[in-house]
Amino acid sequence: MRLRRSVIALVAVLGLALVSACNNDDEGKQADSGGLTKVSYLTSFNTFGREAYAYVALEKGYFKDAGFDVTINPGSGTVDVMKLVAGGQADYGIGDFTGAVITLGKQKLPVTTVGMIHQRSLAAIVSLDGYGITKPQDLVGKSVGDQPGSTNTVMFPVYAKAAKIPADKTDFIPSPPPALPQLLASGKVPAIGQFVVGVPLVEKADPKHRKAVVLPYGDVLPDLYGNAIITRTDLAKDHPDQVKKFTAALLKGLQDTIDDPAAAAATLKKYVPQTDLGVATEELKLMKPYVKPDGFNDPLGSVDPQRVQTILNLLDEAGAIKPAGSVKSEDVVSIDLAPKS
Incomplete structure (x- = not known):
């Protein structure tokens, strides 16, 4: 010490x-x-x-x-x-x-x-149609790709508490920012940490043209x-x-x-x-x-x-x-x- x-x-x-x-x-x-x-x-x-x-x-x-x-x-x-x-x-x-x-x-x-x-706040967890994530509770047991130290990673425990889900049951996978949309589109992770404005980038990266599913942190933490x-x-x-x-x-x-x-x-x-x-x-x-x-x-x-x-x-x-x-x-x-x- x-x-x-x-x-x-x-x-x-x-x-x-x-x-x-x-x-x-x-x-x-x-x-x-x-x-x-x-x-x-x-x-x-x-x-x-x-x-x-x-x-x-x-x-x-x-x-x-x-x-x-x-x-x-x-x-x-x-x-x-x-x-x-x-x-x-x-x-x-x-x-x-x-x-x-x-x-x-x-x-x-x-x-x-x-x-x-x-x-x-722009912070959010973003997924795609078909991955089974439509609400915060669906993040339990799932993996999220994100840059270590990013807003979404650092804030997730606060979001999880407000959304009434266990923060330690969602696994964050270290991933470089430019690769996140491709990782999501390929199915290597079912969700990524992303700002809500990142939806156009996420949808463009998906060859199957699926719609993005957005879970904004601001929905449960409006004062941020x-x-x-x-x-x-x-x-x-x-x-x-x-x-x-x-x-x-x-x-x-x-x-x-x-x-x-x-x-x-x-x-x-x-x-x-x-x-x-x-x-x-x-x-x-x-x-x-x-x-x-x-x-x-x-x-x-x-x-x-x-x-x-x-x-x-x-x-x-x-x-x-x-x-x-x-x-x-x-x-x-x-x-x-x-x-x-």
Whole structure:
């Protein structure tokens, strides 16, 4: 136990040293890029259509206008994104808010969230007609393909409790994100972890043209947010204006994306040539009501402190945070940096 604590402490010190080195190099970065601050950004999960808004902000010059030279890299799930941001390998990233809270309850990574991409959770388990999965109870005894550390995997115990099924009776099979639709179509797994907007991709991958069956986590957990904007706590504390400018630029790209999904998909294809325009466009159409639900009149990206506390209470009650009450609102979100009316 002592050795483990020593190793953890050493890793933390090295991580903070790396972050400090990155911060001290800011002036050099600016000089090298014509006065623009170099920023690295991680998508939430690969470069599917749902990630197009960052490329729209890049293409339309929103990042440049805000003073940033942004490099976009594909992420591989909430936990990995958090760790890379915490370690200084990225400045900003996207991850599921609930998954981030659960992760921070287990390990105190120096990250915070500064705005919401989705006002409703996109997390879901997806199957196909004929696999015998039509309701949460059908997941008992089944296997689910998913990327380790993904939103769906991390959140599944909370979903299972709300759906009144035993979480330990569903087996998650480690699978890379690009392979998930093919694994499902081939029958190697009867279900996969997937966002609800992934339905067009799943159905296109199936040579039998079966309809997707979607079990959204939000059906039993309606208070959950979806993806959030993640950054390091030191960046949020020491450079709040930079964080606000970056967030505003990214959200401008998000607004344009939901206003014109087809154009956003075309922009994504320019940067990610393997993009299927039809699939990406349909994903973005499906995403719009999660970004801006009916009755939502606040600015894109805004955060409701009371709702954050509701989520924390829910996770405490579900046993996802131990000990209960150990994670506070200020540990997971920088309310002052989120967009406001």
